Structures are given as structure tokens and as C-alpha cells.
Amino acid sequence: MDKGLKVLNKSPFQKLTAVASALALLSGCSYKNITGQEVKAEVLKQKTNEQKSQKGGEDSPKPNIVYIVLDDSGFSDIGSYGSEVKTPNLDWLAANGLRYNNSHVTPVCSPTRASLLTGRNPHDIGMSTVANFDMGPEYENKRGRIYPEAGTIAEVLSENSYNNYALGKWHLSPSHQVTPAGPYENWPLGKGFDRFYGFLEDSGDQYRPELIQDNSPVDVPKKENYHFSEDIVDRANQYVTDQASVNPEKPFFLYLSFGAQHQPVQVPKKYIDMYKGVYDKGWDKIREERFNKQKQLGIIPKDTKLPGLNPGVKPWDQLTNDEKKAFIRFQETYAGFLTHTDEQIGRFIDKLRSVGELENTMIVFLSDNGTSSMGKNTGSINHTLPYNDVPEKLEDVVKHIDDIGSERAGAESPTGWAQVSNTPFKFYKATTFEAGIHTPLIVYYPKVIKDKGAIRNQYVHVSDITPTVYDVLGIDIPKEIKGVKQMELQGQSFSDSLRSAKSSGKETQYFENNGQRAIYHDGWKALTLHKKGDPYEKDVWQLYHVAEDFSESNDLAAKYPEKVKEMQKLWEKEARKYGVFPMTDIAGEGFLTIPKDSIRARNTFTFYPGMSRLSESASPFIINRSYSITVPIERDSASDDGVLVALGGYESGYTLFIKNNKLVYEYNMGNAVYRIESKENVPVGKSAIRFEFRKSESNKGIGSLYINGQKVGEGEISKTHQYKIAFEGLDIGKDTLYPVSTDYQNKGIFEFSGEIEKVVYELN
Template identity: 35%
Template sequence: MPNTFSRQFILGVLFTCLIGSVAIAEDTLDRTHLPIQEPPRPKFNELDVRNVKETPPFFEVKAPAKAPNVVIVLIDDIGFGGPSAFGGPIQTPTLDQLAKAGLVYNNFHTTALCSPTRMALKCGRNHHTANTGSIMESSTGFPGNTGQVPNSVAPLAEMLRLNGYCTGAFGKWHETAAWETSVSGPFDRWPTRQGFDKFYGFIGGETDQWYPLIYDNLTRVTPPEREGYHFTVDMTDKAIGWMKAQQSITPDKPFFMYYATGAVHAPHHVPREWADKYKGKFDKGWDKVREETIARQKSMNVIPADTALAPKPEDIKDWDQLSDDEHRLFARQAEVFAGFLEQTDHEVGRLVEAIDDIGEMDNTLFIYIAGDNGTSAEGGFVGMYNEMTYFNNVTEKVEDLLPLIDEWGGPETFPHMAAGWAVAFDTPFSWTKQVASDFGGTRNGMVIHWPNGIQQDLGLRSQFGHVIDIAPTVLEAAGLPEPKSVNGTPQIPIEGTSLLYTFNDPRAKERHTTQYFEMFGNRAIYHDGWFARTLHRAPWEAVDMPPLETDVWDLYHVKSDFSLTRNLAKENPEKLAELQALFMSEAKKYNALPIDDRVIARMNPAIAGRPEILGDRTSLTLYDGMDGMLENTFMNVKNRSKKITAELKIPEGGAEGVILTQGGKFGGWCLYMKSGKPVYTYNYLGLERFTVAADAEVPAGDAVVVLDFAYDGKTTDEIGKGGDVTISVNGKEVAQGRVEKTQPLIFSADETADVGLDNQTPVAEDLGVGRVKTRFTGKIKKVTLDVKDPG
């Protein structure tokens, strides 16, 4: 019996003897109500402490004896057919190594989108139960889609923390309601209020890997300034440092680490040496890559030998129909993406090595999930130099992207690859991320490694699994019950099924037998080996959707049709009708109804029906030091007129630097001083810049600089229009000009609004990069931002 357990047992017995009926031995703790209640404090009659025998105090809750460490690695936006461990063309040696000594799951599913998958993974309930029907930025006012996880859905991290685990999260979060990301909070749905003792990463859906927006717990921090900085390396350093320190101080206390990379979500940022490892390897094109991948998958036995290669979507051209320029551009896009994934797997390998170095790998339940959904096709048919063009309904052209080939993946781009590669990296399936009604969107490779808990029959596991199964799996492995209440709130029962039954029995009968899927109108139901689905929209379709009532459903028997290629709807209409009715029943049960197929439109809070922190305010007063304001917590200036009034004190010799800015290198606007003169720059998606500058310096002393932007649109339906710009100093007009077009829907997922500096990449590149170079050298008393709607 371990020494730690022995000490706890003896202390428990002594305490029980001294205070009567109250027992705190580990085997008597009630872990179904968290936090675990402290025993009553004893009362004494003696005056002198020397006449009383001390009773052992109840200092802390210990995890169950032999409870393992737990690490969940979640890679972003890579599909089933990408990693080499599942037959893909991209080398993932760490995943390969863990697979050889662990379990390989080829029938594991996600929700087809990032926020919903992450929420379901960490709470064990369906994504609509957790109010996460889509990403945070497209939440609505309907139950199941509000973006606010309820207190009745406690996360796994909180369950483990209250049971004696140290808990840390590193990397991508994307589970906090968009309007709750300001300095005013509330912080209830930030990582450190969702069960994690430590968080180091980014709050939103993506970040620039070279210039990330990072939070350390609740505090925004500046990334280390070192040559060649990359966020995936940085977050791994922090994860290893936290884990080693925790184990050094409390070696008998298990840890739970959630390691969720921003990779390989766009922007596809990776050092050139990683991308160049794949030089020429994708010149053959996506059709040949698909053929070679499915052949490897069969030879590796990660898919059945009779699996057919599902057809590409009709909108994806055959490789041999493309031009030489398209071949050259698209091949480089795939090289960068592949290098990004291999670099990421290498960083996971550093984490594995660090755990092994301290002797904890055998006692660590290590869950490596290769994708929170299928590979992303959001790059459209030619890819994107700047992913934000997708969110503004702007289509980029091959001729515009070709000159950027040598810079692809570096700091000068914010790129996404063409959709043909997403289909290839989701082999053997047809579809991709966002398509919850196809396994290309939902089936992701997973490897589980745990030498102390998995000791026989290593290899393939083909039982149906889903991300909601991870939390109950961890609880069972740790010897913990599902809690009935957490922090005083009765809990909605966990809806997943523990996968522990598969660990030492590859032939165990499947236990997760029914699962619904829904994302932006794409919907399906799995039940006892059957799969019914409807393909409502492609990932590159965002407007003019067909009526939901007109959708046609397909039927597949997935036990004999791994890749969904034999539609049995006409042969078995009764089974199809049965499953359609089951979908409606499950959708109602888990708050997936009503279905909302709006995509880009839901980015607008007024359309979506979710809160805005500023509500209907049209004026905002800002002060120096207010920087790092995410777009959803700042005044919406898009598609409307704005006036910026800056009250300044100009030093002798003139002022330099930013007064007020929003966005960055790939889209935004900035009012600043250059050589003592006020300047306004509007950066349209990094594709065009419009600049209006004064000719004369602002004299030293108190000054009021005013920027007026008069929007061209006459109605609220006229979006993305340009406008006239006027700059005034102390009541006198000093410059006029034009902005010919504006971004209608979003500036950035991670760049911020800042007073007195430009926090990450610069809107106005003539100031330089970084907080120091863009810092305003005078004094900002206050800045007032006023907006006015058209009409």
C-alpha cells in the first residue's frame, strides 16, 4: 500500500477516534458532492492546550490512491487522414510512438467545430447542453446556443481540482462568451474559474503565432521577445515548467493538463525550415494524395480493407484541371500546413519527454486527439493570404497570392490553404470541418497511452466514441464518481460514456450507441451502427441557404461502410424515417432546436440576439493604458460614421506614436502621430491601405486632435462602404481624404483596440512593431469615440 495512502488512512482513523462518528479516511469521503465537505470541528473544555491531545486537522482533499496524471492533447483543425499515425502524408512521430505503445481509436468523433468540441470534451455533455451550439462569436439568444456554459454543467477540470488534482490549461481556450472577455468580466467562464489553477494561452479562436495575444491566468502578457519566437514553442515551455514545478513541490499530487494548440488552425504560421521539409511532396496534387493515403490506411489496418474512397465535393476541381500557377501556389500551401503539423507534434514530443524525464509517463493517462474537427475548408477554392477575408465575404485571387509564395506561413501572411487540401487530409471521407453530417467533419484519430492502466491487447479500437466520452473516461480511470452537485449547484448528468471498457478488451461490445450531430444546419444521427444525415451547406457557403425543410436525407450502415459511400435511403425508407424521428427527439432533448443555419450573419450581435457589453451606447470615453480590448468588447465602428476626439499634451519637439487603434497588420485602422503630425490609416484586410495625413506639426502644449469619418452608406444594409476623412487640430481642419472601402464584418479574431500603443502587429507599419516602438510619446488625457449609424 503506498505510503501516502497509509498516512492518510492512519490520520483518518485517529481523527475518527477523537471526534466520534466523523470519518475522513479516503474510502469514506463523499465525492459525489463537490467540494468535499470538511468534518465538524471538535469543541474543547480544557483551558490549557498542554492538557489536550492535538487532533489532525483536515487540511486538504487527496486524490484517490493510484489516481493517474491526466494529459489531454487537442490539435486544432486536422482531419482523420492528415497524421501519419492514421495513414496520412504528414509526419507525426510523437503520435506514431504513442500509438505503437497504446490504443488507436478509428471511430472517435467530434462536433465538427472548435468551441463546441472543446466544451463537450471538458464537461462530458453534448455541446448544446453546454450552450455551445457553435463558436462563441456566433452565439445567439436561444437555449443551446447562448455561449454561456451553465453552472449545472461543471467542467472536468473543476471535478478533478476539487478531488485533489493540480490543473493547468495551455494554448487555445475559445470557450468564453464573446462579451465576457473585457476587463470588466465576468470571469466565471475564463479558464481559472472553470477548474484550472493555471492558464497560459489565448482566449479566442485563433491567434497570430508570431505575435500572439496571450493571457497568463487573467492577465494579458507580452510574449517573450526573442528571435524566432513561436507561440507553440512558448506554450510548451510553459506547460513543461508548470508540470515539473508542480511535481517537484507536491510529487504525491496528480496533475491534469489540457494542452490545446492553436495549430493547425489558421493562420498557418510555421518556421520555414519545417515547411521546407515537405518541398515537392505535394506537387502530385490532392487527388493523388487521397489515393495514396487510403492505400496506407488499409495497409496499416486503421480502416477496413473494403473501405471505398468517398467522392470529393463537386465544387473541388480535379488537380489535373488546374493551371501551373495554381499547382505551384497550392503545393506550397500544403507544404506550410504539413510543416505546421509536424512542428506541433514535435512540441508534443517535448512534453512527453519531459513527463518521462521525471518518471511519470507510465502513470499518466495521455490522450492525444488529432483534431477538434475535420481539416478546415474555410480557405475557399484558392486559399487566403489573410484568413479574415473569409469572415468579410471577400474572395482572394490566385494572381494576388502568387507573389506571396515565398512569404507563405511567415509573419507577412495570415494564411489558409485551399479547400482541396482539407478534403485530402480528411481521407477517406468526402467533407471537412463544419460538416457535422459527414465523418470528414467529425471523425478524428485518437491515441490513448497509459502503461499502468492498459496492459494487454494494445492496438486498434473501433467502438463508437465521441468527445463527450472523454470526461467520464478520466473520472473512471481516476476512481472518481460523477458528482451530483458542484459548488452548490445540482448537476445535469454526464451524457457521455466512459471508454475505459475498451482499454483492455478490443472486442468489447459498443456502449455509446446513439449520438446526434448538428452544426449550422448540417445534421445527422448515429444509432446502433446506422447513420442518417443531411448535407445542408458546404463550408464555403455562408449565405442564401436552402430552406431546412427541403433538405434530403441519406442513410448508411456504417458497420459495413466506413466512409459513407453507399446510400441506402431508397432501399430502406423505414429505417431512415425511424432515424429522422430519433434525430428530432435527441435534438429536442439536448436543446439543439431550433436549427440555425446562419453563419457569417451571426457574427453580428444585433442579428444573432446575444448581448453586447456596450449595448446601444454610441459614445465611449477611453484613457491611456486601456489596451488589449478584443473586438467583441469594443465599440463597433463598422458600417457607420465615427468621430475620435483626442485630448493630448504634446511635448517639445513633437509627439510620435499611436493615439487610438483597432486591428493590426491584416486589417484595422489607426489614428497616430508621425514626425509630430496627425495621421489616419485604414488598413483594408492587409490588401489596401488608405492614409490621410496633415502637413504641419502639432505645436507643443495642450492639443485636441479630431478625426471625422463620414460613412458613405445611407442605410444599415449598405455595408463595407468607404467614407470621407477629416482631421482637425484645435478646431482647425488640417487634412482631408478618402477611405474607398471598409471591412464590413470583422477586423480580427485576436488583434485588439489600444489607446497609446499598438499591442501586436501594427496597422500603421511606419511606426514599427511592438509596444515600445508604437508608444505615444506625449500624454493622452482622454480619447472619446462617437459613432453614428447611417440614415
């Protein structure tokens, strides 16, 4: 036996030979019956099993896969990427996993999410811009949906014995399909997920979101101090607990997509108070401190240059006291929001640990694009206004400074702080500069990653993440899903980099968003800063050697004109290959494009009492047109009152209601409220209530109230929304979530106590 035990330092072949010999002696058998060929086969089997174990293969438990996505959070926002913001749980993931410092996404959210979940480029699968914009069949690359030829990771893993859960923001169905009656094929359950809990559009209120569970709208839980980020993690933890308890042998894929850090920036006051005094020094100093910390951490090269302030951003010492006061509060709130989000991520990690699944889980963390400039130079306290290109006044911001972070403000930080989030880069989300597309990426998978806390420099694109997961799992995508032939993956696996810092990264990647273009190739990058309305052929191309100029500080286009031409040709080649054409440079106008197959293409709508809330994006399209709303009602007494129709909330919207026997219509622009009240009482018994809007000029007109065909009130509405009315949907017979009118803000949902026969919209 002594000989049989002394094998620890021998080769696998020698180990197996010695063990086989010892076993033969113990059993009384002759070792000569075990051939060298058989031993070699056993060694090969052992190596194969080890490889399967590393990839979560048949001979080891398949790993769980988790994607954690932040929204509109910049490259420098979390602690392990240079920030002063407290993010201990994300920093723990980084310390026990890998940080990628050269990872890229698309410039806006929906294309990034589509690319992430499918492993393909967004244009080729119908999602070249945000899902709010469905340009119709003439623009196959802008349908606001993922084509069935591009199966999601949930659909693929469903065929490999995984349960699939999605929580949080979706934003991958055409917004006009966000209705309580579907169609559902582009909702999460139609894309391979077994469960969904969250919201379907681009943003959601953190305190009173428009919630969907699976395929049904649900009420906000009646919970004290409710917050959406906490809610989705509660649900995620429930899903994990249920699976670990009942079906522990089955792996899961969980997509945890926070509304944070997208506007509205809302978080309990105690998190804002954590940062009192931190930002008093201003954005110039904070940006410089982050830049220096990034160098110390090795997140950016030592020779990186810090570009100057973006156009329109003033140096901190040139701001007024009121500006400084307001802007400090914005950043305290943003930082508190991120710390709160990190806390929820920590709760989820703790749940994985408590049920024994953390070590068998691969976690991928990223942000979907850089930080937004929608707050403009003043910051925003009403996020409907920037969506409609309506400037906000500093005095209004200062007046409501204590509301920032609360349910009374749809807040977003000013551009000076947005540039800080995107340190060390210039510009913002929606551009193809690095600030728009270069975000953090953390990968945690202890079964494979051995050099914990290391930084990887390989060029990575969001389309590469899911192919990497498939590679780790050792699975191929099916040739067909639900009878639809599948297109090839376009992303490139970077699984080798999980084990080795020396592996290569992606060589070429194109970018395009609403006319903004870029191409990366072998350490070089060319891009345009397209001006809306200009011919694309007149765009001026810039050139950066990003392998040596991390922050795009030195435009080399004039020095290397032939290189610019070469990169332009390469962009054109990649664009044609991946369905970028036809291009558009739409912005807010995308909200006005109504395809023929959309519910909003109708000119007549009939709604009945009891209908679930209908999203604003699928509601009757009244923007910049004449229309009428007719409501046959019956009142048993003069005390019957309440809301007949309401769309929106305190930020903006419109409402038609009866109070104190008077019929009232209010249109809340966000910075002005137009009110029309009837001169006559609403009669008891049956009556026909009618509101008419007659357009007089662009986004302007006359509103009139009628009772039984008689005009009882009239007024001018001198300004209406040009792109989007509100971020809260249409209610019939009540006003749920936030009240449109302060006139009934203390009356709850102010449900109409009489009877409504129906509500009829007629649009010209």
C-alpha cells in the same frame, strides 16, 4: 518451508492458505486460528485493491490525466492514421496505446471543447456553436459559455485532490468577455483550472499571440525565434516539473490545446524545407497514397471506397503552373507545422518520462474537428479576408508565396489539400459529414492498456471521453459545484474498450451546427447538407449505412425511405432532449449579434492611456455604422508623434497617428488601404483630435479628420469589413504586436511621445 514456497501456480485462495500456513509455522502459531472465511475475505480485498490499482484508486497513486488537442486537423493527418507527415511522437503514443478509428467530435471547435471538458452534449450546456457567437438569452444553447450546471473535469478533479492546468487555446468564453477587466467566470480559472497560459479566442498568431496568463494579459516573451507551440510546452513542462519536485504525491490534470493546425499556419522555414518535393506529385496522388496506407494499417476497412473530389476542387493535372507552385508551398507549410507540433508533444512526453510520471499518466489525444475549407480554392494568405467572405486572387498569393509560414502571412491551405487531410471522407469542417466530425483519437494508459498498438472500432463521441476518465478514476461527479446543482453526464464511458476490443460502443448520437444536422444510430447515419436561408423542413436527408460504408459513398435514402423517416424522428427526439432548439443557420452574421449584456452593446466608450490591449471582439462595435473617435492630446514640441489609437495589424485594422506633424488615419481592409492625411499641421500644445466616419452605404462611407473642430482631411473608404475587422486588439497610445500601417513599421510600437488625456468612441 518447501511447501510454503510451492504456491506460484495455485489459485489466490490456495496461495493465501499456503502462505498463512507457512507464516503460522514460522511464528509458532497454529494455522487453525485462520479461518477459511478470513482467507476468502483477504482474497476479496486483494482483488478489490487490484481493481483500485487499475483505476488509480486509494491503494495506488492516482494517475495524472492529460488531454492533448489539435485544431482543424483531419482524420488522415498523422502518420499512424495514414499520413506521410512525420509525427513520430504521436505515432509512439499510438504504438503504446490504442487508436480509435470510429471517434467523433462536433463540426466546429468550441462545442467540441465544451463537450470534451464536461462530458455532456454542447447544446444543452450553452455552446452549440463557436464562442464568438453569443445570441443572447433568447438562444440559451448559443451563449458562447459553459453553464455552471455542467461542471468541467477541472472542477470535478479539484474536489478529488488534483491540480489543474490549461495551456493553449481556450475559446470557451463569449468573445465579448475577453477584456483585461473580465468578467472572468468563463475564463479557465473560473472553470476549475489553477493555472492558465494561452489565448482566449478562436485563433492566435504563432509568433505574436495575444497572451493571457491566469487572469491577466502578458507580453510575448522576448525570445529569439519565439513560437507559441513551443511556449506553451515550455510552460507545461514547468508546471509538471514544479509539481513533481514540490508536491509529487498530488496528481494533476493538464489540458494542452494547440493553436495548430488552425489558421494562421505559421512555422519556421526549416520545417517547411523538410517537405521540399514531397507534394510536387499533387493532391490526387497524395490522397490516394494515404487512402491505401489507411487500409494497410487497418485504420479503415478494406472495402472502403474513396469518394471523388469535392465540388470546386480541380484535378491536380488541370491546375496551372502558378497554382501548383503556390499550392505545394501551402502543403509543405501545413506538414511542417504538424511536424513542429509533434516535436513539442514529444518534448512534453519526455518531460513526463524524466520526472517519472509517464507510466502513471493517462493521455488522450484528439483533433477538435476536421480540416477547414476557409482557404477556399486559392488558399489564403490573409485570414481576415475569408472571415469576411472576401475572395483572394491567385496572383496575390503567388506574389507572397515566400511569406507563407512566416509572420507576414495568415496562411491556410486551399480546399484540395483540406480534402486530403480528411481522407477518406468528403467535404470539410462545419458539415456533419464524416469529414467534419470524424477525427483521430489515441488513448495511452499503460496501467490498463495491455494490447498496445491495437485499433478499436467502437463508436465514440467526444462527450464520452471525460466520463471514461471518471470511470477509470473510480469517481462520481459531485451533486453540486460552487452551490450549483449539477446536471447528469450525457456521455457514455468507453473504459471497457481500454481492456477489451469486444466491448460495445455508443448506439446513438445526434449532431447539429448552424442548421447542418445528422443522427447516428446502430451503424446507420442520416444527415442534411442545409442551404443557408432555406426552411429546415425543405432540407433533403441523406442516408448512409456507415457500418458497411465507412466513407459515406452510397446514399441509400431513395432505397430506404422508411429508414430515413425513422432516423429523422430519432434526430428530432434527441434534439429536443438535448436542447438543440431553437436552431439558426448563421455564419459570419454571428459576429454581428451583440447581446444586451455585452460590453459591445454600449454606444459610448472612454479609454485611458495605459489600458491593456482590448481584444477586437470586445472593442467598440464600429462595423457598418457611423462613429467618431475623439482624442484630447498635448504636445510639448513639434517632434511629439506616435500612435493615438490602433486596432489590428498588418493583415487588417485601423490606426490614427501623428507623424511629421500630420494627423493620419488608415483603414487597412486587407486587400486595400485607405489613407486620409491632414492638410494642416497638428499644433503644439493642447488640441482635440477627432476622426469621424459617416456611413453612406452598407460597409462604405466617408472618413474625416478634425483638429480643434476644424476639418483638415477627408476621404472615401469604399469598403469596410462586414463581420470582423482583425485578429489583433485595440491599443491606446501605441501599436503593439503587429503594426497596422507600413508608415511606422520600423518604429517599434510607435508609442505617442506627447500626452493623451483619454480616447472617446461615440457610435450611432
